[in-house]
Amino acid sequence: MTTPHDEAFLEAAASLGRRLCRDALWAGDRCNWLGDAVEPVGGAMRVVHRALGPDLYGGTSGVALFLAVLHRLTGEAPFRVTAEGAIAQALSRAEDIPPAARIAFYSGWTGIAYVLATVGAAFERMELVERAYALIASAARTAGPEVEFDVMVGAAGAIPALISLQSHERPDDLIALATRLGEHLVANARKSDVGWSWKTLEGQTERDATGFSHGAAGIAWSLLELFAATGSDRFREGAECGFAYERQWLNKANENWPDFRLMPSASSDSGTLGYSAAWCHGAPGIGLSRLRAYELLGGEVMRQEAEMAIRTTTRSLNSEAGLRQGDFCLCHGRGGNAELLIYAADALGDDAARAGAEAVGRQGIEIFGRKNLPWPCGVPDGGETPNLMLGLAGIGYFYLRLYDPANVPSVLIIRPPDDRRWTD
Numbered sequence: 001m002t003t004p005h006d007e008a009f010l011e012a013a014a015s016l017g018r019r020l021c022r023d024a025l026w027a028g029d030r031c032n033w034l035g036d037a038v039e040p041v042g043g044a045m046r047v048v049h050r051a052l053g054p055d056l057y058g059g060t061s062g063v064a065l066f067l068a069v070l071h072r073l074t075g076e077a078p079f080r081v082t083a084e085g086a087i088a089q090a091l092s093r094a095e096d097i098p099p100a101a102r103i104a105f106y107s108g109w110t111g112i113a114y115v116l117a118t119v120g121a122a123f124e125r126m127e128l129v130e131r132a133y134a135l136i137a138s139a140a141r142t143a144g145p146e147v148e149f150d151v152m153v154g155a156a157g158a159i160p161a162l163i164s165l166q167s168h169e170r171p172d173d174l175i176a177l178a179t180r181l182g183e184h185l186v187a188n189a190r191k192s193d194v195g196w197s198w199k200t201l202e203g204q205t206e207r208d209a210t211g212f213s214h215g216a217a218g219i220a221w222s223l224l225e226l227f228a229a230t231g232s233d234r235f236r237e238g239a240e241c242g243f244a245y246e247r248q249w250l251n252k253a254n255e256n257w258p259d260f261r262l263m264p265s266a267s268s269d270s271g272t273l274g275y276s277a278a279w280c281h282g283a284p285g286i287g288l289s290r291l292r293a294y295e296l297l298g299g300e301v302m303r304q305e306a307e308m309a310i311r312t313t314t315r316s317l318n319s320e321a322g323l324r325q326g327d328f329c330l331c332h333g334r335g336g337n338a339e340l341l342i343y344a345a346d347a348l349g350d351d352a353a354r355a356g357a358e359a360v361g362r363q364g365i366e367i368f369g370r371k372n373l374p375w376p377c378g379v380p381d382g383g384e385t386p387n388l389m390l391g392l393a394g395i396g397y398f399y400l401r402l403y404d405p406a407n408v409p410s411v412l413i414i415r416p417p418d419d420r421r422w423t424d
Helices: 007-023 060-074 077-092 109-122 126-141 155-166 173-187 216-230 233-247 283-297 300-318 320-325 334-347 351-369 392-403
Strands: 025-027 030-032 034-041 044-051 190-192 195-197
Touching: 007 060, 007 077, 007 351, 007 392, 030 077, 060 077, 060 109, 060 392, 077 109, 109 126, 109 155, 126 155, 126 173, 155 173, 155 216, 173 216, 173 233, 195 216, 195 233, 216 233, 216 283, 233 283, 233 300, 283 300, 283 334, 300 334, 300 351, 334 351, 334 392, 351 392
Parallel strands: none
Antiparallel strands: 025 030, 034 044, 190 195
């Protein structure tokens, strides 16, 4: 088994970083990129080629995060220069994000603030760190009762990031904001005898969603992080009830949880449920929530569910369909799925999981990196795109995680700095 700090993984990340620096489009001290995305055009969803927005998920702040961490590990000056240009561009377009969405992590100002704090600390630019906290304070003023619930666009994604940022010797107002968002999740949970769930993905599901990005797993995880930060039992109860909601749907034969977006309509004769295997929906993301729950709470049920998710993810990565898919993005590709295996190696001491993640990385280098072929990204029917969650920056970040998992924090499950062991 390859040990961490395999230089091939760092070089794969650096190669992608150099491409991003080469392709950046500059205007003064700001830079942006063009890439493929799926957007509504003429009443239908279509692939478009466009400039990146400011957000962490698909925008320039996500690219800045990758390049800043890459500079920390390589010392190559262009990575720093381009990271600073990318976050400057994100700040210049932050107002494009609607007020109601600004508290979100992946799609809002909290994510931009997280990158500002990371870049500022890495480059000893404390004015960026101060700007991060000012941005969160502004977002908090627009975070009303209409704030969404989930990890991707709502309160659940913001809570762990706020806890992480508060850990940098900041005042308790970030924990107060995280607590307010947690109360919002508790108050709006749909509570039943079998557990708690949340209404997300309006019009896309007939039952409340399972899964990490939009479902109960991610929301429960965020409440669990809030319990760990505050000691408040109401947040632990919410987390455990969210996990319980998903547990009722666990298919032990498949070792997976249904993706209710794929559920047949009530008028359909088929009762077959659909199952996904990605960070956003299905076992890989749900497994991350269970690993974290096992770390914080212990308990055989959490460990058993995490191990089921690990087995399902491993089968998916090794299956013929998984090998054909090729997509290496973080959101719903091989890079994101392998994050569960990287985390399992740490949380469970699972050497086989670590080997599995590294095998995915070596496969990508062999097929795409060494042959200088386009990397398969996560835009359906699209080509390469530069961004973090669907594109080249995220693929590069996956290789940084393989190279130094102890010091490169996951962007798919945000943990406080002490848990991430970010050390010099």
